[in-house]
Amino acid sequence: MDFDLSDEQLAFAETARQFAREEWLPHAPGWDEREEFPEDALRQAAALGFAGIYVREQFGGSGLTRLDATIIFEELASACVSTAAYLSIHNMAAWMIDRFGNDAQRARFLPKLMTMEHFASYCLTEPGSGSDAAALATRARRAGDDYVLNGSKAFISGGGRSNLYLTMVRTGETGPKGISCLVVENGTPGLSFGKKERKLGWNTQPTAMVNFAASPTSRPSNSSSPTWRPSSMPGA
Numbered sequence: 001m002d003f004d005l006s007d008e009q010l011a012f013a014e015t016a017r018q019f020a021r022e023e024w025l026p027h028a029p030g031w032d033e034r035e036e037f038p039e040d041a042l043r044q045a046a047a048l049g050f051a052g053i054y055v056r057e058q059f060g061g062s063g064l065t066r067l068d069a070t071i072i073f074e075e076l077a078s079a080c081v082s083t084a085a086y087l088s089i090h091n092m093a094a095w096m097i098d099r100f101g102n103d104a105q106r107a108r109f110l111p112k113l114m115t116m117e118h119f120a121s122y123c124l125t126e127p128g129s130g131s132d133a134a135a136l137a138t139r140a141r142r143a144g145d146d147y148v149l150n151g152s153k154a155f156i157s158g159g160g161r162s163n164l165y166l167t168m169v170r171t172g173e174t175g176p177k178g179i180s181c182l183v184v185e186n187g188t189p190g191l192s193f194g195k196k197e198r199k200l201g202w203n204t205q206p207t208a209m210v211n212f213a214a215s216p217t218s219r220p221s222n223s224s225s226p227t228w229r230p231s232s233m234p235g236a
């Protein structure tokens with residue numbers, strides 16, 4: 001088996017390395033000290049195709065592989081690990097919409113995620129279950145065309161700042177098979193955020209609790225969009 005990187009992969013790595021050294025590295029200490037979420041620097045990365053690395057090209061992504069993404073993130077992380085980590089989460093959330101969403105959701109969310117005009121968070125961890133994802137307790141109950149969410153997510157990167165929250169919720173039985181994923185937009189009634197967590201380093205991304213207190217719907221109050229259907233997450 002050939003474990004060497006292809007010429008194309010070496011080229012991504014070089015692009016990412018140069019970008020990270022020139023655009024992120026000189027600023028990273030200041031971002032960390034000021035606890036600044038570097039939105040413009042993230043959007044610069046998006047302009048290079050790094051916001052949807054493995055989102056399909058037809059939806060504005062770069063259409064690359066997970067391995068390609070790893071190579072790119074490795075380079076970005078060498079300049080600012082917490083910004084690179086946030087970007088990797090945003091990529092994962094965008095991919096989930098591409099992979100498990102429907103056409104209306106792709107058309108609605110992906111264009112702004114690909115430019116990082118909008119930011120996305122991934123909400124799995126809970127105070128009561130931590131690493132044991134199959135035990136998560138946040139519940140989504142169907143109410144007509146909508147869902148009512150109750151529960152809390154802990155340590156969410158981008159919590160309070162992101163525009164979208166891809167949230168793992170229990171819609172069915174206990175254990176791994178009863179879990180679905182809903183997209184919740186910032187501004188949805190009943191959605192609130194905890195205080196920004198204090199961290200040692202990793203200060204370029206806000207990390208906070210995300211709370212759903214009888215959120216009466218998983219769609220924003222000012223939206224006329226269709227209901228968001230849960231997409232099943234294999235193995236989640």
Ligand SMILES: Cc1cc2nc3c(=O)[nH]c(=O)nc-3n(C[C@H](O)[C@H](O)[C@H](O)COP(=O)(O)OP(=O)(O)OC[C@H]3O[C@@H](n4cnc5c(N)ncnc54)[C@H](O)[C@@H]3O)c2cc1C
Nearest residue numbers: 089121122123124125129130131132154155156157202207
């Ligand atoms: C800066 C930061 C950002 C984060 N961002 C996100 C985010 O965006 N979205 C999100 O969903 N989560 C996020 N997390 C949460 C992170 O994924 C969790 O911290 C992680 O899942 C561990 O959960 P826990 O902290 O409750 O630890 P616990 O689940 O209590 O685990 C504690 C330790 O015990 C080990 N352990 C647990 N169970 C077992 C077992 N059965 N056998 C052996 N060892 C075990 C774990 O590996 C770990 O080392 C973030 C965390 C941090 C610190």
